[in-house]
Amino acid sequence: EAQVTQNPRYLITVTGKKLTVTCSQNMNHEYMSWYRQDPGLGLRQIYYSMNVEVTDKGDVPEGYKVSRKEKRNFPLILESPSPNQTSLYFCASSFGGKLFFGSGTQLSVL
Amino acid sequence: DAKTTQPTSMDCAEGRAANLPCNHSTISGNEYVYWYRQIHSQGPQYIIHGLKNNETNEMASLIITEDRKSSTLILPHATLRDTAVYYCIVRVEGNYKLTFGKGTLLTVNP
Numbered sequence: 001e002a003q004v005t006q007n008p009r010y011l012i013t014v015t016g017k018k019l020t021v022t023c024s025q026n027m028n029h030e031y032m033s034w035y036r037q038d039p040g041l042g043l044r045q046i047y048y049s050m051n052v053e054v055t056d057k058g059d060v061p062e063g064y065k066v067s068r069k070e071k072r073n074f075p076l077i078l079e080s081p082s083p084n085q086t087s088l089y090f091c092a093s094s095f096g097g098k099l100f101f102g103s104g105t106q107l108s109v110l
Numbered sequence: 111d112a113k114t115t116q117p118t119s120m121d122c123a124e125g126r127a128a129n130l131p132c133n134h135s136t137i138s139g140n141e142y143v144y145w146y147r148q149i150h151s152q153g154p155q156y157i158i159h160g161l162k163n164n165e166t167n168e169m170a171s172l173i174i175t176e177d178r179k180s181s182t183l184i185l186p187h188a189t190l191r192d193t194a195v196y197y198c199i200v201r202v203e204g205n206y207k208l209t210f211g212k213g214t215l216l217t218v219n220p
Contacts, residue, residue, distance in 0.1 A: 031206045042211060097142060097206075100156070101154050103153055
């Protein structure tokens with residue numbers, strides 16, 4: 001089944017403790033991206049990648065890192081999480097204009 | 111990409127057609143209209159897209175006015191499971207970045 005898989009689904013952590021949210025797609029898509037969703041602010045793009053080893057900042061990249069060493073994986077790294085990064089995160093991959101989203105990761109930073 | 115305007119919320123009776131409008135008066139000739147929906151806290155789901163002709167698939171129909179300044183997404187027989195936020199987005203071919211606005215919350219009532 002074609003899908004985008006994110007893990008974990010829920011994560012509670014403390015300020016400053018490095019974490020990684022994984023994202024994997026099995027559709028051989030070149031484009032992948034990360035979004036965060038906050039009440040009243042909608043979906044905002046964090047980072048995107050047009051292909052392996054090619055990444056670029058979206059609208060809200062501060063405090064995040066990404067890597068794209070293989071086409072299928074696009075992990076989101078928070079080196080030193082802070083409470084304002086508490087949010088619902090979505091990974092997506094794309095073919096043309098059709099975005100395929102993962103199920104989301106609800107992150108709480110205490 | 112052109113900006114879109116959608117009503118904040120709409121109601122529809124179960125079994126009836128749901129007609130969701132979208133205004134995109136500044137759309138340019140090479141911009142497509144895309145519709146996505148997001149069921150509570152799940153990842154957004156692609157529904158349909160079109161350029162100038164009306165489109166239909168197994169989920170919905172998309173009616174684009176002749177001047178392309180507005181469109182309507184039609185769910186022909188709404189069910190309770192169609193309760194979601196519906197996003198109308200315009201996108202230039204080749205531009206992978208999609209900007210999600212606040213969308214329309216469609217509530218399907220029994």
